[in-house]
Amino acid sequence: MATKDLMPCPFCGKHVASLQYDVDAYPDAETLGWYVDCDNETADGCGAIGPTARTQEEAIAAWNTRATATQFKG
Secondary structure, three states: OOHHHOOOOOOOOOOOEEEEEEOOOOOOOOOOEEEEEEOOOOOOOOOOEOOOEOOHHHHHHHHHOOOOHHHHOO
């Protein structure tokens, strides 16, 4: 899976998400913490950040996961 596989931002709908890493996400591990964030830099830029994951593939999969309407029914 590559960054070209990223879905649009779930909040603003822009196709400007990018894969990032955080060296402090897992300080006790030798791996980086990967996440996807929205690079929408317009006046209404949302700055959404996806969950941190141990691999790029997991971070992309988490970003691409969308809730369904049935998950919100009580």
